[in-house]
Amino acid sequence: MSAKPLQDASEVSALNNDNVQPEASDTFVCTPSVEALAERASAYLQAGYPVHLAGPAGTGKTTLAFHAAAKRGRPVKLIHGNDELGLADMVGQDNGYRRNTLVDNYIHSVVKTQEEVRTFWIDNRVTTACLNGETLIYDEFNRSRPEVNNIFLSILGEGILNLPNRRHQGAGYLEVHPEFRVIFTSNPEEYAGTHKTQDALMDRMITMKIGHYDRETEIRVTRAKSGLPPSEVAIVVDIVRELRGQSVNHHRPTLRACIAIARIMADRRISARSNNSFFRDICRDILDMDSAKVRRDGNALGESPVDDVVASISARARRPKIVEPKGLHKEI
Numbered sequence: 001m002s003a004k005p006l007q008d009a010s011e012v013s014a015l016n017n018d019n020v021q022p023e024a025s026d027t028f029v030c031t032p033s034v035e036a037l038a039e040r041a042s043a044y045l046q047a048g049y050p051v052h053l054a055g056p057a058g059t060g061k062t063t064l065a066f067h068a069a070a071k072r073g074r075p076v077k078l079i080h081g082n083d084e085l086g087l088a089d090m091v092g093q094d095n096g097y098r099r100n101t102l103v104d105n106y107i108h109s110v111v112k113t114q115e116e117v118r119t120f121w122i123d124n125r126v127t128t129a130c131l132n133g134e135t136l137i138y139d140e141f142n143r144s145r146p147e148v149n150n151i152f153l154s155i156l157g158e159g160i161l162n163l164p165n166r167r168h169q170g171a172g173y174l175e176v177h178p179e180f181r182v183i184f185t186s187n188p189e190e191y192a193g194t195h196k197t198q199d200a201l202m203d204r205m206i207t208m209k210i211g212h213y214d215r216e217t218e219i220r221v222t223r224a225k226s227g228l229p230p231s232e233v234a235i236v237v238d239i240v241r242e243l244r245g246q247s248v249n250h251h252r253p254t255l256r257a258c259i260a261i262a263r264i265m266a267d268r269r270i271s272a273r274s275n276n277s278f279f280r281d282i283c284r285d286i287l288d289m290d291s292a293k294v295r296r297d298g299n300a301l302g303e304s305p306v307d308d309v310v311a312s313i314s315a316r317a318r319r320p321k322i323v324e325p326k327g328l329h330k331e332i
């Protein structure tokens with residue numbers, strides 16, 4: 001079994017079958033806002049509830065899910081939602097045949113042969129997680145078709161996993177281990193490739209709406225991921241936050257754009273100055289796509305604001321600070 005690529009918040013310390021044991025990596029950032037969310041998620045999980053982290057792309061949901069899962073200290077299983085995901089990918093399926101042949105030659109002139117062919121069932125991740133009381137992270141679950149996700153209704157409601165009778169152990173169902181928990185993540189319904197989730201499933205989980213992190217957290221994450229000095233990172237983050245504030249639904253550009261710009265700057269050893277044409281170009285390439293979305297009747301409304309925002313924020317950051325001379329400050 002090869003290691004799976006995990007979110008940066010987590011590293012695989014041990015792999016047992018499909019299990020991952022998440023651990024905070026060196027670049028994982030835990031500010032008070034990250035910790036407050038993780039604490040709430042942990043409290044719901046501890047009380048026996050599945051948690052649903054819902055929010056736009058790049059808001060740190062998957063990273064937070066790993067962090068909350070790691071706090072439980074139980075093995076973690078990961079599945080990614082997608083339109084092609086079927087029930088077999090979740091619970092398991094017949095995987096080939098097992099043949100038993102008995103040759104009875106007790107009387108040497110008589111040979112009796114008895115052959116039995118049985119299908120060979122293999123459990124998949126949801127089944128083993130339910131059996132062993134693991135934490136299941138179901139990333140972007142609303143990309144899977146709702147009928148596939150129906151399997152979770154009885155798991156979360158009655159603590160029973162319905163299985164096809166073909167699974168030879170048990171009577172077509174399995175009692176879910178009391179420590180089994182699920183952390184769902186989802187993107188907003190209006191995102192391409194997502195499905196509306198059935199009310200009955202939503203009703204069984206606690207949904208935490210995740211928005212973009214505060215400025216301080218975005219600066220610390222971008223810094224941890226790029227190694228750029230804090231003053232440079234602050235300019236990049238401010239540019240992204242300003243453009244996000246101007247965008248139609250305030251979803252993009254995201255923290256990923258901050259990290260991408262900062263990493264390229266660190267790699268190329270350039271600073272955040274609007275008179276640096278390479279800096280302007282990477283900002284345009286990474287940020288223009290989002291800004292150009294301000295459209296009416298299919299036409300972009302005015303010029304892309306990226307250049308203006310880059311110029312004003314980098315100039316403001318480089319302006320020398322006016323320090324009031326001591327003694328002139330009046331106490332009120």
Ligand SMILES: Nc1ncnc2c1ncn2[C@@H]1O[C@H](COP(=O)(O)OP(=O)(O)OP(=O)(O)O)[C@@H](O)[C@H]1O
Nearest residue numbers: 008027028029034056057058059060061062063221
């Ligand atoms: N607390 C954190 N510490 C370090 N890096 C973080 C943290 N939170 C988010 N990130 C980084 O920010 C980026 C986006 O985070 P993540 O992939 O978790 O977002 P997401 O909401 O799951 O996005 P999507 O919906 O697109 O999958 C990633 O590069 C991730 O490593």
